[in-house]
Amino acid sequence: MAKLWTVIKREFLERVRTRWFLIVTVFGPVFFGVIMVLPAYLSVRGMKDVRVADIRIIDATGTGLGDRVATRLNGGPMGDAAATQVVVVAPTDVAAAESLATKDVMAKTRRGYLVLDSLTISAQKATYAGRNASSLNEVQIIESALRSAILGQRLEKEGLDPKRVEALTRVKVDMSAERITDKGRGGSGIGSAIFGFMIAFLLYMMIVLYGQNILRGVLEEKTTRVAEVIVSSVSTDVLLAGKVIGVGAVGLLQQAVWLASAAGLYQFRAKIFVALGMPAMPAIPLPQVPPMLIVALVLFFILGYALYAALFAAVGAMVSSQEDANQAAQPVVMLLVFSIIFAQPVMLNPTSRLAEIVSWIPFSAPVIMPMRMSAIQIPWYELVGSLSGVAVTAAICVWLSARIYRVGLLMYGKRPNMRELARWIRQS
Amino acid sequence: MADLALEIRGITKRFAEHVAVRDLSLAVPKGAVYGLLGPNGAGKTTTIRMILNVIAPDSGSITLLGQPNTAPGLLDRLGYLPEERGLYKKMQVRRLLRFLAELKGVNAKTADARIDHWLERLSLRTAEKDWGNAKVDELSRGMQQKVQFIGTLLHDPDLVILDEPFSGLDPINAQALKDTVVELKHSGKTVVFSTHLMDNAERLCDSVCIIARGEKVLDGTVIGVKSEHNKRNIALALAGDPSPGVSAVLTDRSLVSRMDDNNRFFELEMATGGDPQLLLQRLVGAGAAVQRFELIQPSLHQIFLDKVGAAGVEEGMSGHG
Numbered sequence: 001m002a003k004l005w006t007v008i009k010r011e012f013l014e015r016v017r018t019r020w021f022l023i024v025t026v027f028g029p030v031f032f033g034v035i036m037v038l039p040a041y042l043s044v045r046g047m048k049d050v051r052v053a054d055i056r057i058i059d060a061t062g063t064g065l066g067d068r069v070a071t072r073l074n075g076g077p078m079g080d081a082a083a084t085q086v087v088v089v090a091p092t093d094v095a096a097a098e099s100l101a102t103k104d105v106m107a108k109t110r111r112g113y114l115v116l117d118s119l120t121i122s123a124q125k126a127t128y129a130g131r132n133a134s135s136l137n138e139v140q141i142i143e144s145a146l147r148s149a150i151l152g153q154r155l156e157k158e159g160l161d162p163k164r165v166e167a168l169t170r171v172k173v174d175m176s177a178e179r180i181t182d183k184g185r186g187g188s189g190i191g192s193a194i195f196g197f198m199i200a201f202l203l204y205m206m207i208v209l210y211g212q213n214i215l216r217g218v219l220e221e222k223t224t225r226v227a228e229v230i231v232s233s234v235s236t237d238v239l240l241a242g243k244v245i246g247v248g249a250v251g252l253l254q255q256a257v258w259l260a261s262a263a264g265l266y267q268f269r270a271k272i273f274v275a276l277g278m279p280a281m282p283a284i285p286l287p288q289v290p291p292m293l294i295v296a297l298v299l300f301f302i303l304g305y306a307l308y309a310a311l312f313a314a315v316g317a318m319v320s321s322q323e324d325a326n327q328a329a330q331p332v333v334m335l336l337v338f339s340i341i342f343a344q345p346v347m348l349n350p351t352s353r354l355a356e357i358v359s360w361i362p363f364s365a366p367v368i369m370p371m372r373m374s375a376i377q378i379p380w381y382e383l384v385g386s387l388s389g390v391a392v393t394a395a396i397c398v399w400l401s402a403r404i405y406r407v408g409l410l411m412y413g414k415r416p417n418m419r420e421l422a423r424w425i426r427q428s
Numbered sequence: 429m430a431d432l433a434l435e436i437r438g439i440t441k442r443f444a445e446h447v448a449v450r451d452l453s454l455a456v457p458k459g460a461v462y463g464l465l466g467p468n469g470a471g472k473t474t475t476i477r478m479i480l481n482v483i484a485p486d487s488g489s490i491t492l493l494g495q496p497n498t499a500p501g502l503l504d505r506l507g508y509l510p511e512e513r514g515l516y517k518k519m520q521v522r523r524l525l526r527f528l529a530e531l532k533g534v535n536a537k538t539a540d541a542r543i544d545h546w547l548e549r550l551s552l553r554t555a556e557k558d559w560g561n562a563k564v565d566e567l568s569r570g571m572q573q574k575v576q577f578i579g580t581l582l583h584d585p586d587l588v589i590l591d592e593p594f595s596g597l598d599p600i601n602a603q604a605l606k607d608t609v610v611e612l613k614h615s616g617k618t619v620v621f622s623t624h625l626m627d628n629a630e631r632l633c634d635s636v637c638i639i640a641r642g643e644k645v646l647d648g649t650v651i652g653v654k655s656e657h658n659k660r661n662i663a664l665a666l667a668g669d670p671s672p673g674v675s676a677v678l679t680d681r682s683l684v685s686r687m688d689d690n691n692r693f694f695e696l697e698m699a700t701g702g703d704p705q706l707l708l709q710r711l712v713g714a715g716a717a718v719q720r721f722e723l724i725q726p727s728l729h730q731i732f733l734d735k736v737g738a739a740g741v742e743e744g745m746s747g748h749g
Binding site for chain 2: 002003006007010014018220221224225226227228229230231232233234410420423
């Protein structure tokens with residue numbers, strides 16, 4: 001046991017000491033933070049720049065509709081209607097006013113111009129031309145101001161008090177979307193989907209990164225021939241176990257740092273946004289994470305990692321060069337890619353038959369199951385079944401890999417074919 | 429038997445294509461320097477790996493320091509230097525050595541003291557520079573070999589097994605290695621090493637075992653082996669190249685059964701019934717300017733060639749002795 005600890009310690013410390021680990025661990029969260037804050041920051045910055053009101057309204061309706069639109073664009077009667085220029089023209093002069101406005105827009109004195117005429121009143125038709133005509137967001141704001149102005153005008157015609165009209169037409173809607181599946185309401189829709197997908201992706205990343213890391217470690221011991229010195233002190237089983245546990249611990253440490261900093265970012269998001277001069281973002285509704293889910297998550301991670309780590313170690317022991325390793329690792333990588341390919345369809349419909357099937361396959365369950373669990377309620381028998389499937393498969397893989405590792409570690413030269421591999425497993 | 433450091437009884441190891449070791453038995457007394465000799469591909473490394481229980485023999489048994497070699501904790505009393513040297517390249521030398529020592533059950537504190545001692549002794553730690561703080565890949569090849577050698581001895585093993593220790597060593601490192609082997613012997617340790625360099629073996633070993641094609645050819649003390657194969661060899665040195673008359677004498681099969689031209693002298697093996705005095709007379713009679721004419725024991729090298737011959741080296745075998 002003391003020797004196992006020695007091996008674990010070396011595998012752990014030598015990796016944690018590298019610059020690569022420091023960079024990924026520390027800058028990972030910074031990177032995530034930037035990714036999280038930057039779009040919000042840019043869109044707020046963008047909003048400030050949007051001076052939708054800075055347009056000219058060519059009003060040929062003769063009903064004062066142009067003034068109403070201008071008022072709404074500038075935030076109601078209290079706004080600075082002067083920002084929007086309203087030119088009232090006779091229907092015959094529209095063309096001339098338009099060509100003049102076009103020149104002004106080209107000279108950048110105005111962003112665009114809106115033409116209102118008799119058709120606007122009778123058939124709700126209007127024309128907008130401007131530099132920002134391709135921005136859906138800005139066009140929508142103008143359109144909505146126009147709609148509201150026409151509505152107000154109609155209501156006043158019907159004899160409503162203009163002040164009442166103003167109050168009634170100003171409606172702000174905040175709609176939240178919630179998901180319903182075959183099994184009922186799916187919890188806080190988008191929130192848990194994002195959470196589940198993040199979990200799946202994180203597990204996938206950890207397994208890929210650290211599985212390959214193990215492969216490289218084994219290959220290094222083989223190519224530098226250190227392996228021979230080590231196995232004269234400890235058995236290959238201890239060496240393999242120490243490597244898998246030590247590297248796994250590095251992965252857990254990294255994950256812990258990431259999760260802690262993500263929690264920190266989330267906790268202090270308000271302050272961060274304020275510091276950047278942005279309005280506080282609405283809270284992303286995080287799903288409630290029951291303790292059982294956390295236990296299952298950790299179990300799936302440990303078993304899934306053990307399964308793939310053992311396979312990668314066996315691949316490392318089988319080959320003698322990096323080129324061979326890339327090729328030999330392909331089947332293992334394919335198994336992983338296969339799991340992540342199904343992540344999206346499963347996330348979109350976690351109750352489907354497909355989702356159930358891939359949760360039962362031991363090679364994809366460690367990635368898929370935690371994701372489904374955070375989205376929907378999984379029946380306990382399915383959970384236990386899938387978990388034991390992964391456990392049994394992991395045990396078989398570890399056993400097989402330990403045997404391949406034992407023989408392969410001191411074998412150099414040609415990569416073994418399936419028959420030779422079978423003999424390695426038998427003979428060790 | 430308690431006074432044997434290593435006893436091998438009838439071990440055989442088959443690989444898919446060939447038999448690497450066949451029914452090999454040998455015994456190494458405690459405190460001896462023992463040479464495992466043989467050409468490349470003879471089965472030396474396979475034998476050593478079986479001794480270390482890295483691979484298991486198909487049949488036969490191995491006893492180390494009085495215990496079967498599978499006994500737990502036994503590996504901690506062995507030091508092993510593999511033929512193919514290798515270290516973790518990115519690791520700091522001191523940390524690597526501490527790791528190797530801890531794997532053998534030495535605690536970190538004891539290990540650190542010994543590491544300093546050895547680094548100083550093999551001049552890897554001087555007043556100007558402590559290579560212990562450098563990374564392995566910053567060291568020269570010779571220095572890496574020293575580090576590996578230190579790693580073999582840090583836990584003060586009772587039995588040291590060196591696989592081709594002299595291969596790739598420069599003369600200075602080879603001298604340091606030889607000195608250390610002798611010192612190990614004086615402090616009561618047992619050293620087993622494999623080599624295909626007979627001169628080293630002849631100088632260093634108390635006993636030897638010659639194997640070829642996985643089978644034992646002969647074994648015994650160096651003195652015993654040499655006297656057993658005492659075929660009245662003669663070292664002959666001549667001034668200048670031999671004249672045709674002298675050559676005729678040397679190729680006379682009734683006198684000389686074999687001749688090995690060593691450039692500076694010939695090693696002659698007398699034919700059965702051949703008289704050295706008669707040979708000398710005829711050489712002088714043929715006008716040879718004799719500088720040296722000495723009855724010698726055959727060198728281990730000569731015995732090795734006798735016994736194994738060129739045929740002992742299997743074709744296509746390389747590296748894995």
